[in-house]
Amino acid sequence: MKQQLNTNRVSAKPKRSLGQNFIINENFLSNLNKNISSDSETTIIEIGPGKGALTNYLVKKNFESLYLIEKDYELSIQLKNNFKENKKIKILNEDALNYNFMSFYSCNNVIIIGNLPFNVSTQLLFKWLEEKKWPPFYKKMILMFQKEVAERITSKHNHKNYSRISVASQARCKVKSIVTAPSSIFFPKPKVDGVILEFTPILKYKEIDFQLLLNVLKLSFSQRRKKIKNNLYKYTDILEKLGINQNLRAENITVDEYCKIVKML
Ligand code: SAM
Secondary structure (H helix, E strand, O other): OOOEOOHHHOOOOOOHHHOOOEEOEHHHHHHHHHOOOOOOOEEEEEEOOOOOOOHHHHOOOOOOEEEEEOOOHHHHHHHHHHOOOOOOEEEEOOOOOOOOHHHHOOOOEEEEEEOOOHHHHHHHHHHHHOOOOOOOOEEEEEEEEEHHHHHHHHOOOOOOOOOHHHHHHHHHEEEEEEEEEOHHHEEOOOOOOEEEEEEEEOOOOOOOOHHHHHHHHHHHHOOOOOEHHHHOHHHHHHHHHOOOOOOOEHHHOOHHHHHHHHHOO
């Protein structure tokens, strides 16, 4: 049975400019929380905690420290008041897109969690996939995406959803869909459903130049109906050496093959 949080305690009007759709379903939050494991050495970074719906669950977990990065000043003050007793919780009134995460590089076991505006999640995903040092500073990222974007991120080759973001994500991380988030669990209710994905960094392609991979993907998927020999006409010798059928389209080339192309550049 669904349980809705009392939305009366949502004091200030949600700001559309900050994509504020707050989770109001306790069953969903409890289920999501069960999928997040931590221990006494974990640093949890929650991005866009809002009014603290998920944070109220996270605070009961084991962790070394819990950082809450919230762009909305009023909400950050509210969070500071709510959690002022707990010295292991730090609230930062920052824009996660501009924030420098370097201070977390020395932490052992970092988990990033965020139910953010959908467009911000995608930008942050790329920011964290583009980390120069690999494996990166985080052990896991647990992020909410619009359902259609999540389907693209997790798609395998030979599928219409397979795109630049699928290859970029899967070349860097093992990606798993952990919970679906129907629009009814939010207040205000957004137009689309969401999905929470878990990203665990992998080492298989750690040597490749990720920026080069992004360039190759841009060329490959810019006109996805074209044959790969047209989109990657500069690299036909490499395609030939790798035995890749040049009449295939971008969506038919595997993550492994894209990474092999990049290795040979
Ligand atoms: N996580 C909360 C929840 O599930 O109820 C709030 C979700 S709401 C979709 C997104 C939250 O992210 C809002 O609190 C908003 O103010 C915050 N936010 C939006 N853009 C942000 C950014 N660039 N950096 C940090 N926080 C941001």
